[in-house]
Amino acid sequence: MGISRFQVMAVLQAARAYLSGLPIESAKSWGLNRAIFYAAAKKGFKKTGIVKRSIKIEEEKKEIEGKFKVFHLGDEMAYAVEKEGKLFFTIGNEIQTDKDFERQIEKRFGERFENVWNEAIEILKKYDEGVLKSQRYFFETIYKPRRDELVKKWG
Template sequence: MKNRIIYRILSIDKNVKLLIVIEENCMIDEIDKKLKALGIGRFQVMALLQAARHYLLKGDLDKSKSFGLNRAIFYAWAKYYGPHKWPMRLMRVMEELRRKTIRGEKIAECPQGYVKVLGECIAIGPRGYYMIGDQEQLPIDFDKQVNKKIKLVIDPETAWETALEYVSKFPRSILEDPRKFYKFVYEPVRDTFIKDLLVKKRVEPPKHIIEQIKSEEEMYKEFKKKQKSIFDYMRQNQ
């Protein structure tokens, strides 16, 4: 009798868990449809996470907003704005920088008029904000294109605090490298950040990403140790 009762309780528990999963999946599907209808997607997530990245490393909220929007435009300029609206020279420069960044190639020297910020070449406007073409990305532009959109589904302050908390879970070496930031921080949550925030009230880095980062860091430490030992050996035998 006891075994039967325990079995029934376990069965009910499994069914409850299954119902919760089904309800959560249905909720996510509905949220996904709503976000698409409202035009909230990867662009806003990229801008938000890039702004959080800049803020954690350099401070200055206004410039961080400018950086976030600038980087979101940079990575999606062809899709959102179209190359036909850009001067040919600028289009070639931006495309080359974009390709190098995605390939993980180091940019030894920035083109004239650009400065290196967090591993990427960016133009600085007359008011000190980041710029693409002849247009500065101002904090108010971030509020219009990112916060105003996000506000349709959630408090922008909540989204900002969540972005800061999420990005801060990654080591500085990841945040300072644009390729690693894209791969480890942005890419895993680009389609789920807002949905997780709405459903789960939090956003966590996937476990396999954290494990991969730790593994790469350990490999790098081992490499540096071996490199140091080789240099020591060479000095001793000179």
């Protein structure tokens, strides 16, 4: 399993959310959620082929009923739910958890993930809060110019 722009986006978005104050579990959820969102946007919001979680959606809907909310990270908005006291993000009928991030993103990097995570944090620390809180500036200034370089470096 190789590293693609999808994994790079997920890691950078998770690091962005973490540096913006989200707990690590929620930051990982945000990272995976945003990677899925951008991949779907690029492909016209068709199915992404992401492996569905084993818990049935109907069971999760009952569990989170009344906890659905809109969350803003700067000017970027995502739908979220509170589950087991933690904030997780959703797209479609899927909840992206920190465990999903670990399975779909971290696992691809194997033992290298800690170094990748630390590098992502260091990259983002070079930018002011205005860039981190702007969807457009994050994409255009941080992600887009280095995405292919990071695919090669982290792969």
